[in-house]
Amino acid sequence: MKKLILISSIILAGGCATPFPLSQYASDKEDIQAKEFQVPSNNTANLYVYRDKSVGPFYGAKIFIDNKEIATSHGKTYFVVNVSPGEHFIESYTEEKSIKKNFSVLPNSNNYIKIDPNVDGFGVTMNIIISDEKTGKSGVLQSKLIEIIK
Structure with missing residues (x-):
């Protein structure tokens, strides 16, 4: 029975991994600075x-803004980028x-955008939600800064 539980756990854990390399965490100093919300x-x-x-x-999600890959998000992470004013689009790719x-x-x-994972029997999809300032700041404060692709 213990072997069955161990094998099942290994299979389930493997199913939660991403085929994409996850973005690295930024330094604590950069995280603190970004959370000043200047x-x-x-x-x-x-x-x-x-x-x-x-x-x-x-489970990583590649995030693109205006067709440019920015980062691969994972649980409890965020990133911040500077963009020009006007219309843009964001894409979450799993x-x-x-x-x-x-x-x-x-x-x-x-501005704040939430990537919200939805796990079902068919895998993980990421919903994209435009957040208000209060909700966005709260979500960022609960998360750790990751590096963006330069």
Whole structure:
């Protein structure tokens, strides 16, 4: 019986892994600085993209903004990028599915997007939710900064 439980656990754990390499954590100093939520003053906008749940923590989702790969998010992580004001789109790509969402930002503002994992019998999909400032800040504060692809 113990062998059956051990084998089942190994199989289930393997099913939670991602085929994508996960983005590395940034330094604590960078994390603290990003969580100061400084609003840019150069007619650009900050975009905080966060995943505040630990559901599927090792299941990565590649995140693209305007067709540029930015990072691979995983449980309880976030990243912040500076974007120009106006219309953009974000895409969350997993092994099973790709989801896109349009969004717009104003100059000199902070903006928040939540990547919300949904685990079902067919795998993991990532919902994209535009968050208000209060919800977004709360989600970021519960998460750890990851490095973006340069």
